[in-house]
Amino acid sequence: MSSDSVYKAVLLDHFHNPRNKGDVDGMEMVRRGSNPRCGDEIDVGISCADKVLKSVRFRGRGCSICLASASIMSECATGMGIQQARQLIVKMQQWFSDSHDDSPPSEQVAALGSLRQHPARKKCVLLAWMALNEGLNGIEEQNG
Amino acid sequence: MEKALPEAISPPPRGQVDFDVIRGDFPIFANSREPLHYLDSAASSHKPGCVIDSISNCYSRYYGPVHRGLYPLAESASEHYEASRQTIAHFINAQSSDQVVFTRSATEAINLVASGWAGRHLQRGDEIWVSQMEHHSNFLPWQRICRHRGARLRIIPLDSGGQLDLENAEGIFGTKSRLIAITQVSNVLGVINPIEQIVERAKQHAIPVLVDAAQSVGHMPVDVQKLDCDFLVASAHKMCGPTGIGFLYGNPQRLAETEPLLLGGGMVDEVKIDSSSWAEIPARFEAGSPDLSGAVGFAAAVEYLLGIGMQAIEQRLRELTVHAYQTLLDIDGTTLYGPENAGNRSGIISFNIDDIHPHDVAHIAAEQGVAIRAGHHCCQPLMQQLGVSSTARASFNIYNNEQDIAALGRAIEEAKRVLRG
Numbered sequence: 302m303s304s305d306s307v308y309k310a311v312l313l314d315h316f317h318n319p320r321n322k323g324d325v326d327g328m329e330m331v332r333r334g335s336n337p338r339c340g341d342e343i344d345v346g347i348s349c350a351d352k353v354l355k356s357v358r359f360r361g362r363g364c365s366i367c368l369a370s371a372s373i374m375s376e377c378a379t380g381m382g383i384q385q386a387r388q389l390i391v392k393m394q395q396w397f398s399d400s401h402d403d404s405p406p407s408e409q410v411a412a413l414g415s416l417r418q419h420p421a422r423k424k425c426v427l428l429a430w431m432a433l434n435e436g437l438n439g440i441e442e443q444n445g
Numbered sequence: 446m447e448k449a450l451p452e453a454i455s456p457p458p459r460g461q462v463d464f465d466v467i468r469g470d471f472p473i474f475a476n477s478r479e480p481l482h483y484l485d486s487a488a489s490s491h492k493p494g495c496v497i498d499s500i501s502n503c504y505s506r507y508y509g510p511v512h513r514g515l516y517p518l519a520e521s522a523s524e525h526y527e528a529s530r531q532t533i534a535h536f537i538n539a540q541s542s543d544q545v546v547f548t549r550s551a552t553e554a555i556n557l558v559a560s561g562w563a564g565r566h567l568q569r570g571d572e573i574w575v576s577q578m579e580h581h582s583n584f585l586p587w588q589r590i591c592r593h594r595g596a597r598l599r600i601i602p603l604d605s606g607g608q609l610d611l612e613n614a615e616g617i618f619g620t621k622s623r624l625i626a627i628t629q630v631s632n633v634l635g636v637i638n639p640i641e642q643i644v645e646r647a648k649q650h651a652i653p654v655l656v657d658a659a660q661s662v663g664h665m666p667v668d669v670q671k672l673d674c675d676f677l678v679a680s681a682h683k684m685c686g687p688t689g690i691g692f693l694y695g696n697p698q699r700l701a702e703t704e705p706l707l708l709g710g711g712m713v714d715e716v717k718i719d720s721s722s723w724a725e726i727p728a729r730f731e732a733g734s735p736d737l738s739g740a741v742g743f744a745a746a747v748e749y750l751l752g753i754g755m756q757a758i759e760q761r762l763r764e765l766t767v768h769a770y771q772t773l774l775d776i777d778g779t780t781l782y783g784p785e786n787a788g789n790r791s792g793i794i795s796f797n798i799d800d801i802h803p804h805d806v807a808h809i810a811a812e813q814g815v816a817i818r819a820g821h822h823c824c825q826p827l828m829q830q831l832g833v834s835s836t837a838r839a840s841f842n843i844y845n846n847e848q849d850i851a852a853l854g855r856a857i858e859e860a861k862r863v864l865r866g
Contacts, residue, residue, distance in 0.1 A: 313864075339804055366808075
């Protein structure tokens, strides 16, 4: 099985069996990422304790890549400190902006790398990550 | 000065057109390393070798500044440019080549009319009518000019089959209506609109009609005298011509009522410190150095299409559309948008597959060598009416064949297999 096929299998697994997908009502902070160009909308919910993301969940609609990326994001971010999560978001953006930077920010997100050759899908990949970023901003504003 | 045109170009008799040979005229297919099933011609079409060669010949044999020099090379450049204009004028059966203004695109042509004609004539309370199916390029310029002038943008609704519902467009032919801007063929639904009937009724009330012919010119016979429209716009790149050039057709009265959009070199008669006067039509609308190679390539595309015959092209696109429509209909879980009657449809089919995002359909199709479009197709008001945020779209041109449609069917089945698990 080629690495492309492995990555595709990982993404499809996240699409068919999304982690942390469902209700976000009642979570500490909920922020929406939306892409009016294709109608995709992802709500990301975060609950924190002691500046650690205890729970990251999402709900919404989107293409398989958008939803698989949201699922991967929720798995990665859960248990991270707020600053650590912010750093990962920045690295994800860089990874999708710089075609020369081939090393993935973490093993958990490596499968998304197969989409770096499709610039048109960048926004699909990053939608949930940007909503997470907004949510972290909201939490920090809330905590002063 | 008005120039009389020679008799209409009669295409060489070709008998039965062999569309396998036609496909061979387009080098992109032979040059593609992977199989290429290009079903995105409504976005932009491919170019036959003769068009590509005409552009190369222009630069290597007779290129020079248009309408600016007195030496032979410049005169030759000007002659080729004006001959290209004549070819386009013939193609749409304009009475004179002076009625054809070269623009950068259909989009620019609409903006020219919105700014230069509607901007001068609209009063507070007036109405401009467009339809729910318009491309953003035939929507946004009107939205803005209406806002600036205190006028109202009115929308012709669609019926459930995607056809114009003129009966429910109350006031379209009323006293406040100043212009109707309507597409001849929808870039999403493929529906062919009854332009002649709309113009006929509009004329009874002296309401000008602009026709967005971006998806119709080059795909079916289009005759501006038969349509009797006031303005008509199109782009070369959707009809086998080069990118970066299109045209505005206007009847003499309407063009005379229109102010130029761009000011600058080549469009003036006399410039003084405190006032200036414009050159004759159409030069007054073509500020800046004209796009000679674009015009020449555009004319080469038109001559190529005329060589095949517009009726043969229309017939071929209809056959492909009927076949593709049935292929998609036979796939479980497809929703097809627009008219069911192929006779009222050009070579465009928008569709969705149950529970599969159109971007996923297009992505998986791409992996099978099938190029289709997915998105809102620059028609967000129409998407709102259809109740979807996006659709997949297959569109056809003369180089497409039955294998392309079969590949589309296989690609959709593959998308279903992969994404439904």
